[in-house]
Amino acid sequence: MPDHLEGSMTARRERWRSTWPTMPHADLEQYLRRIGYQHPPVDLGSLVTAHLHAFPFVSIPHRPVESMDHAIHTACHEFSVGDCFFNSIVFRAALDRLGYTVHAALARPLPPGYEDCTLPPTHAILIAYTAGTQYLIDVGFGVDGPRVAVPLDGAMVENVASQQGWWVGDDGDGQFTLHYRHCAESRPLYTFTAEPVAPADYHAMSFYASNATDSPLSSTVVLHMLTPTGGIRFSNKTVDRRHADQLTRHTIGNTDLEDFLRTEIGIQNAAIRTQITAELRS
Numbered sequence: 658m659p660d661h662l663e664g665s666m667t668a669r670r671e672r673w674r675s676t677w678p679t680m681p682h683a684d685l686e687q688y689l690r691r692i693g694y695q696h697p698p699v700d701l702g703s704l705v706t707a708h709l710h711a712f713p714f715v716s717i718p719h720r721p722v723e724s725m726d727h728a729i730h731t732a733c734h735e736f737s738v739g740d741c742f743f744n745s746i747v748f749r750a751a752l753d754r755l756g757y758t759v760h761a762a763l764a765r766p767l768p769p770g771y772e773d774c775t776l777p778p779t780h781a782i783l784i785a786y787t788a789g790t791q792y793l794i795d796v797g798f799g800v801d802g803p804r805v806a807v808p809l810d811g812a813m814v815e816n817v818a819s820q821q822g823w824w825v826g827d828d829g830d831g832q833f834t835l836h837y838r839h840c841a842e843s844r845p846l847y848t849f850t851a852e853p854v855a856p857a858d859y860h861a862m863s864f865y866a867s868n869a870t871d872s873p874l875s876s877t878v879v880l881h882m883l884t885p886t887g888g889i890r891f892s893n894k895t896v897d898r899r900h901a902d903q904l905t906r907h908t909i910g911n912t913d914l915e916d917f918l919r920t921e922i923g924i925q926n927a928a929i930r931t932q933i934t935a936e937l938r939s
Contacts, residue, residue: 676856677761678725680733680750687733688751697755701787702805704755705794708748713922714799714881715929716740716874717936721863725856736925740874741797742863745781748796758786759794763862764835764849768873772845779866779874781859784809784851791851793825793835799881800888800899801837801846809833809851818886820901840902878936882922889921894937911938 680688689697692707715738722728722742731737732747745761752759763778783794785806792806803823804816813824822838828848835846866872873879880891887899891909896917898905909917914934918924924933 674753674760677753678729678746678750678856680729680747680754682754684729684733685751685754688747691733691736701752701757701785701792701794704752705748705796705806706804708744708751708796709802709804709883711923712744712747712796713738713924714740714744714797714879715922715924715933716867716879717932718875718877719868720932721867722746722860725859731926738924738926738929740863740866741781741795742859742866744797745783746859748794749783752783752785752794759783760853761856761859762849762851763854763858764847766847767834767845769844777862777865778849779862779872780847780849781862782849784853793833793849795835798846799879800883800890801839803835804883807835813838818901819888819899878933880918880922880933891917891922 689695692711694707698704698707712732722739725746728737728739728743728746729750732743749759749761760783762782762784764780764782765776765778766780781797785792785794791809793803793809794806795802803814804819804821805814807814807823807825809825811824811827813822815822820840824836826834826836828834831850831852832848833850834848837844837846866874868875877893878891882889886901890897890899894908896907896909911934914937915930918930918933924930
């Protein structure tokens with residue numbers, strides 16, 4: 658990245674850092690317990706992986722993130738869950754409290770069939786800096802999303818157990834693309850810039866993603882939970898289970914829904930389970 662762009666980004670990151678919510682020390686202790694640690698892990702990658710396995714992706718129509726402070730507190734103390742905006746807000750606050758240099762950013766999804774379209778930047782991501790390297794952090798994409806920090810220098814990172822890999826392509830002019838490989842298939846997941854954004858940008862895009870009629874998240878409940886070798890994806894009462902290169906699919910009935918949400922998706926908050934079941938039965 659040219660020096661003048663890096664300097665401008667650093668200035669914006671420092672200017673906006675104070676506008677983002679912090680994670681109180683008591684909340685950090687609870688957060689670390691939730692992701693399975695008594696003390697902070699020593700590396701960024703371990704933190705990313707631990708968060709992803711403790712926090713499912715949960716998108717409920719018409720329920721955007723309204724209070725960032727509330728999201729952080731309930732994530733730490735009430736086992737709250739949420740979508741990419743919720744997870745990025747919580748993880749950014751945790752990284753900031755742990756002393757990492759990190760800022761929020763936005764990405765434009767590239768779903769299959771829309772690779773040549775310019776969609777709104779409705780996906781929340783983070784950019785972190787450690788040991789002189791910039792990393793893409795994504796704790797809210799779901800089963801296909803990166804399970805570790807991905808360097809912006811183009812190096813591929815892989816997860817052998819799930820047969821997945823990710824790398825960032827530099828498209829020039831400050832534009833990047835996250836690429837994804839699963840087994841022998843590769844595709845782009847989204848484009849992004851490393852430019853820091855303000856909390857208002859997250860609020861606006863969270864509202865749009867949850868409410869706009871052309872947003873796929875505004876009409877149905879979508880759930881993702883990672884497993885060591887793949888993950889579980891739920892939409893329209895259809896459950897996809899991926900184990901490495903194997904995929905199984907089945908539907909789930911109302912009588913099994915509560916147990917599925919608690920034991921397989923890992924939603925421990927009873928009020929959120931009630932919201933989801935009510936939405937699916939309406």
